[in-house]
Structure formats: C-alpha cells, structure tokens
Amino acid sequence: xxxxxxxxxxxxxxxxxxxxxxxxxxxxxxxxxxxxxxxxxxxxxxxxxxxxxxxxxxxxxxxxxxxxxxxxxxxxxxxxxxxxxxxxxxxxxxxxxxxxxxxxxxxxxxxxxxxxxxxxxxxxxxxxxxxxxxxxxxxxxxxxxxxxxxxxxxxxxxxxxxxxxxxxxxxxxxxxxxxxxxxxxxxxxxxxxxxxxxxxxxxxxxxxxxxxxxxxxxxx
Amino acid sequence: xxxxxxxxxxxxxxxxxxxxxxxxxxxxxxxxxxxxxxxxxxxxxxxxxxxxxxxxxxxxxxxxxxxxxxxxxxxxxxxxxxxxxxxxxxxxxxxxxxxxxxxxxxxxxxxxxxxxxxxxxxxxxxxxxxxxxxxxxxxxxxxxxxxxxxxxxxxxxxxxxxxxxxxxxxxxxxxxxxxxxxxxxxxxxxxxxxxxxxxxxxxxxxxxxxxxxxxxxxxxxxxxxxxxx
Numbered sequence: 001x002x003x004x005x006x007x008x009x010x011x012x013x014x015x016x017x018x019x020x021x022x023x024x025x026x027x028x029x030x031x032x033x034x035x036x037x038x039x040x041x042x043x044x045x046x047x048x049x050x051x052x053x054x055x056x057x058x059x060x061x062x063x064x065x066x067x068x069x070x071x072x073x074x075x076x077x078x079x080x081x082x083x084x085x086x087x088x089x090x091x092x093x094x095x096x097x098x099x100x101x102x103x104x105x106x107x108x109x110x111x112x113x114x115x116x117x118x119x120x121x122x123x124x125x126x127x128x129x130x131x132x133x134x135x136x137x138x139x140x141x142x143x144x145x146x147x148x149x150x151x152x153x154x155x156x157x158x159x160x161x162x163x164x165x166x167x168x169x170x171x172x173x174x175x176x177x178x179x180x181x182x183x184x185x186x187x188x189x190x191x192x193x194x195x196x197x198x199x200x201x202x203x204x205x206x207x208x209x210x211x212x213x214x215x216x217x218x219x220x
Numbered sequence: 221x222x223x224x225x226x227x228x229x230x231x232x233x234x235x236x237x238x239x240x241x242x243x244x245x246x247x248x249x250x251x252x253x254x255x256x257x258x259x260x261x262x263x264x265x266x267x268x269x270x271x272x273x274x275x276x277x278x279x280x281x282x283x284x285x286x287x288x289x290x291x292x293x294x295x296x297x298x299x300x301x302x303x304x305x306x307x308x309x310x311x312x313x314x315x316x317x318x319x320x321x322x323x324x325x326x327x328x329x330x331x332x333x334x335x336x337x338x339x340x341x342x343x344x345x346x347x348x349x350x351x352x353x354x355x356x357x358x359x360x361x362x363x364x365x366x367x368x369x370x371x372x373x374x375x376x377x378x379x380x381x382x383x384x385x386x387x388x389x390x391x392x393x394x395x396x397x398x399x400x401x402x403x404x405x406x407x408x409x410x411x412x413x414x415x416x417x418x419x420x421x422x423x424x425x426x427x428x429x430x431x432x433x434x435x436x437x438x439x440x441x442x443x444x445x446x447x448x449x
Binding site: 002003005062063065066067068069070071072074075078079080081082083156160161163164166167174177178181185187188189190191192194195198199202203 | 276277279280281282283284285286288289292293294296297299371375376377378379381382389392393396401402403405406407409410413414417418421
C-alpha cells in the first residue's frame with residue numbers, strides 16, 4: 001500500500017481551516033467569559049453564610065467535574081429535549097462548555113478567595129465597608145489576580161475540549177477538518193494540520209497569560 | 221425506571237471495557253510519564269529537547285484530534301491496520317504520559333537542591349542520590365496530582381467512543397438508539413462515571429491535605445534518614 005503525502009489539499013482548504021480556528025476561538029472564548037461569570041458568582045455563593053447556597057454550588061461543581069465532557073454534551077443535546085429544552089448543536093456546545101468551565105473556575109476562584117489574608121477582610125470591615133464592598137472591591141480583585149495562572153490553564157483546557165463539540169455537530173475547527181477529510185480522504189495531512197492549529201492556539205494563549213501575569217504582578 | 225433496570229447489564233458491559241481501557245492506559249502512561257519527566261530533567265540536550273517536544277505537543281492538542289490522527293491518519297501512511305482499541309489506548313497513553321511527565325518533573329523539582337548536594341558530598345553516585353534520596357521524597361508529591369490526572373484519564377476514555385470503540389458512553393448510545401430514552405440513559409452513564417471519578421478526585425484532595433499536614437519534604441527526609449517512627 002502506498003500513500004503519497006500531498007499538502008496541496010491543506011493549502012487549498014486553508015480558508016476553511018482558518019474559519020474553523022476562528023469558530024474554535026469564539027466557542028472557547030465565549031464559554032470562558034460565561035464560565036467566568038458563573039464561576040465568580042458561584043464562588044461568592046460557595047463562601048457565603050447561607051448553607052443551602054453552599055450545598056448547591058458543591059453539588060454543581062462535583063457533578064460537572066466528575067463526569068466526562070462528552071457525556072455532558074450528549075445529556076444536553078439528546079437528554080434535555082425530553083424535558084422540553086431544545087438546543088441546536090452550537091447552542092448545546094456553548095451551554096455545556098460554559099457550565100463545565102464555570103465549575104472549574106468556581107473552584108479556582110474559591111481557592112484564591114480563601115487565600116486572601118484574613119486581615120484584609122477585617123481591615124475593610126473596620127473601615128466601615130459593606131459586606132458587598134468587602135467582597136467586590138477588596139477580596140475579589142486580589143483573588144482574581146492570584147487566580148490568573150490557573151485561569152490561563154483553564155482557557156487552554158477549554159480550547160482543547162471545544163473539539164468535542166464536533167461530535168454533536170457544532171461548527172468549530174475539528175468539525176471543519178472532519179468534514180474536509182470526508183470529502184478528500186486526506187486524513188493524515190489534515191489531522192496533522194489540525195493538531196498544529198490547536199498547538200498554535202494553546203501556545204499563544206499560554207504566552208498571552210504569561211505576559212498578563214507579569215503585567216499584573218503585585219509589586220512588593 | 222424499567223428502562224434503567226432492563227439496560228443496566230448492557231451499560232455495565234460497556235463499563236467493563238472502560239475499566240480495561242483506563243487501566244491499560246494508566247499503566248503505560250505512568251511508565252512513559254516517568255521516563256519522559258526524568259529525561260526532561262536530567263538527559264543530555266538532544267534527548268531533553270525530544271522529551272520537551274513530546275510533552276508540549278501532546279499537552280497542547282486535544283485528545284480527540286490525537287485519536288483521529290492515530291486511527292484515521294497514521295494507518296493511511298504506514299499501511300497498518302489499527303483497531304479502535306489500539307488507537308484509543310495509544311492516544312490515551314501518549315496524552316496522559318505527557319501530563320504524568322510534568323507531574324513527575326514537578327515532584328522531582330520540589331525536592332530541595334540541598335538534598336542533591338548533601339547526597340553527592342557524601343560520595344553517593346548520581347544514580348544513588350536519585351533513586352535512594354530524591355525519588356522517595358518526590359513520590360509523596362507526585363501521588364496526589366497523579367491520582368487527579370487518573371480521574372481525567374477515566375473521563376477521557378469516553379472520547380474513544382468517537383472512533384467507534386465500545387465502552388460505557390458507546391453502550392449508552394446503543395441503548396438510546398433502542399429505547400429513545402436519552403435523559404435516563406445518559407444520566408445513568410454520567411452517574412457511573414461519577415462514582416469512579418469522585419472517588420479518585422476526593423482521594424487526591426485527601427492525599428494533598430495529608431501531605432500539607434505532614435510538613436511535606438522536611439519530615440519526609442527525616443523519616444528517610446532515621447526510619448519511620
């Protein structure tokens with residue numbers, strides 16, 4: 001059996017690959033933004049004084065973090081319509097990825113909140129700040145800054161995980177590549193190319209977060 | 221409820237395949253990870269660069285794409301006939317090996333440099349210091365994140381269903397096609413994954429707390445010198 005490598009097909013499908021990369025960046029980026037909102041709100045609930053609220057966040061975090069992303073996608077895509085909640089492939093991917101990302105960010109932010117010095121909270125209260133202001137303008141900014149490395153890691157995880165959305169037919173890079181492979185049978189070149197494209201995106205993200213960390217480092 | 225009872229056996233046969241795949245991948249990934257991690261730390265430049273390239277490549281790309289490449293891409297070029305099981309295990313081994321390599325490296329680097337200096341000053345060889353002094357201390361730091369990585373490995377076995385390997389997620393899909401009850405079936409599949417992964421992730425957390433309490437490396441070293449009390 002002889003198979004000759006031909007990069008021509010990769011060359012001619014570059015526009016499609018580029019638009020797939022853009023879709024992947026959009027999907028992962030939006031899931032991180034929504035996940036950040038869910039995670040920060042959840043972390044606030046997780047450290048609140050209301051036991052019921054704490055229990056809900058724990059259940060959410062454990063359920064999401066201890067089941068596979070793929071099963072969550074299937075659950076939202078095929079399972080939820082039984083309850084009358086119908087989402088198309090792209091919406092399912094966004095919802096499932098955001099919820100997944102939110103659970104991880106919740107834990108990241110919670111750990112950072114707990115690492116903020118007790119003295120900071122006491123000083124803020126002594127200055128007469130409201131509880132909301134203590135959390136929002138004293139604890140949270142410090143916690144987010146020290147979460148930065150872990151958040152960068154999570155963005156990279158989401159870039160890679162978003163590839164699973166192709167399995168339910170959501171449009172992103174892997175979906176595009178699978179589609180072109182189905183038409184051209186050039187699976188070797190195209191999957192190698194897909195790997196390189198993901199590698200470029202994850203390495204760029206890592207570099208971006210390193211830069212951000214050095215810019216936002218707390219001066220000592 | 222009947223749907224679950226009637227199909228539990230079939231789902232569990234998928235679960236058995238999941239366990240086989242995860243166990244096999246774990247063993248080889250741990251071995252590969254230890255080797256790659258040590259090469260990255262101590263090998264001469266060509267081997268070190270090779271291991272860095274391997275680690276970065278497999279940590280920087282999705283498991284799904286790795287599986288597609290190994291299952292659909294490579295066989296075309298090499299003329300191999302690769303089964304879904306082989307491709308899935310190979311991808312999981314290579315992927316998790318890269319993560320275990322970084323965990324190994326982190327654990328080794330957490331052992332203070334003085335331990336090396338002291339060992340070498342006492343006239344021990346590089347290998348003796350490595351195996352008798354550094355590795356026993358590093359293991360304590362490696363185990364908690366390695367257990368955490370194992371739960372990720374268990375979750376990632378579900379991706380093998382995308383290349384047609386029969387495991388628990390695939391078994392769930394088959395049952396859904398027959399019964400048209402995706403809500404119940406995927407809840408069941410999710411719960412079965414949860415059982416294993418929750419056990420793993422809470423064990424990882426407990427081990428980490430235990431390590432923090434034990435005073436980490438300091439006490440580990442004393443124990444090694446004077447024997448366990």
